[in-house]
Amino acid sequence: xxxxxxxxxxxxxxxxxxxxxxxxxxxxxxxxxxxxxxxxxxxxxxxxxxxxxxxxxxxxxxxxxxxxxxxxxxxxxxxxxxxxxxxxxxxxxxxxxxxxxxxxxxxxxxxxxxxxxxxxxxxxxxxx
Numbered sequence: 001x002x003x004x005x006x007x008x009x010x011x012x013x014x015x016x017x018x019x020x021x022x023x024x025x026x027x028x029x030x031x032x033x034x035x036x037x038x039x040x041x042x043x044x045x046x047x048x049x050x051x052x053x054x055x056x057x058x059x060x061x062x063x064x065x066x067x068x069x070x071x072x073x074x075x076x077x078x079x080x081x082x083x084x085x086x087x088x089x090x091x092x093x094x095x096x097x098x099x100x101x102x103x104x105x106x107x108x109x110x111x112x113x114x115x116x117x118x119x120x121x122x123x124x125x126x127x128x
Contacts (some may be wrong), residue, residue, distance in 0.1 A: 023071070024066065025090065029083070029085040032072050033076055036074055036075070045067055048065065049067065050068065063077055064082070
């Protein structure tokens with residue numbers, strides 16, 4: 001039983017960290033946090049798909065709702081501008097992560113050996 005707890009703990013800690021970062025990004029983008037602190041709110045929260053954006057249109061107003069019933073038992077509600085800011089921030093982080101991976105000075109393509117088809121222009125891979 002202790003082995004199960006030991007192996008599950010790092011994953012749970014990582015999932016908590018990822019969720020916390022996402023919630024921080026939502027708030028930074030302009031989403032409002034609404035806790036499910038009444039039975040009615042808890043019931044409504046349970047009806048929404050967890051950890052997914054739901055678009056709500058009412059007249060000319062568009063709102064985006066993100067439900068997190070597990071970690072904070074709350075809703076994140078934002079405007080179209082807040083949702084756009086969140087997506088731009090998410091994309092910028094993804095690009096920064098990719099740039100960091102490509103800029104790693106210790107990366108050595110030669111360690112991966114040749115690749116490609118023999119008739120391919122890139123049959124020997126990078127650096128061969």
